[in-house]
Amino acid sequence: MTRYVLTVDAGPRDLRAADHLLHTLATELALDGGVFGCTHLVRGDRPRVSVSLALPTEAAAATVRGQLADRGYEPADGAPDPVGRAVLYPGADALRGTMTVAEVLSVSAIDRVTVLGAAERPAPDARLVTRDHVRPQWHDGELVLTAMPAVGGTLVPFEVPDPTPCCADH
Template sequence: MSEPHVVGVDTGHTGALRDADHLLRAFAAELGPDAAVSGCTHHVRDGLRPHTALSFALPSERAARALWQRLTQDGPGGSEDAPGVAFGDERHGPGELAAGAALAAAERAARTGGRAVLYPGSGAVTGVLTVARLLEICSVERVAVLGSPEAASPETLLVTREHVRPEWREGRLVLVAMPAAGGTLVPFEVPDPTPCCADH
């Protein structure tokens, strides 16, 4: 299943993922509190340097077009410091950034890549809850346990640490978790890495 209403945005961000998360939330906030938007970060390896691009899946073509217009209102070519933006076959902004935006949008539309920051139910994923409850309250479809071919047991407790970043894999939103104390699980991604680790 593909999602056609996806806008890719690439600012050339090379900093920590937590900063990319803030950037993504800032873009999403501009759409207003009622916008049903899902947002992902994407690692771009093509071009001059590895960096992070963003994708936004919106509920309608009208909403996606509104975001496109807001991001491309500086003219046909965009200024040198404008982000790259992609929507369908349309591109805007500097060439390398427009290509990064297109890659992010394509991965998200095909559900083959992207680290989800905003997704349906993400605001409710807090505290400690069973895997079954996690799958019930948000759009995560599977909890994979690091190093195990089996999915996590529904009764297993997940300590969210208020930082749950599932990834799109082969059409499904999958959270990778690892074993923790007392037979619990924690998301593989650490919520607030130390600066020395975040920048590498």
């Protein structure tokens, strides 16, 4: 399916702020569940996180472009890179609690689940403890969730909901 992508470089310096921006935009712009909202790390002189919105039609993109401009943003066409970290995607709100890998794949836009360090994909009945924070990434046109082994033979998404900031104990 062709998507029309707009990028907003509003300057958040961390993923949490960028996630918040995406959720705020989704609410303020009344974006439906078919929109993909991703974060992208921008390196260079001024490291930051930009966000992209992938919309299903050119008309939807034009409408959102106008709404963003009305709010003071300067949307650009296209994504800054092909490996965005998805925050908004179809089925994201359904990924709560503990689910099987098969359930995750059936209720969301996630195409594949991989396990860090494992050569094979997890079994469809493997249990994933979502921690209500599931952030897959785009890889070669597929939305892929990377998980890691956890207590009791379960899996958890690789990205933790509340990471400890670097040097927090200094």
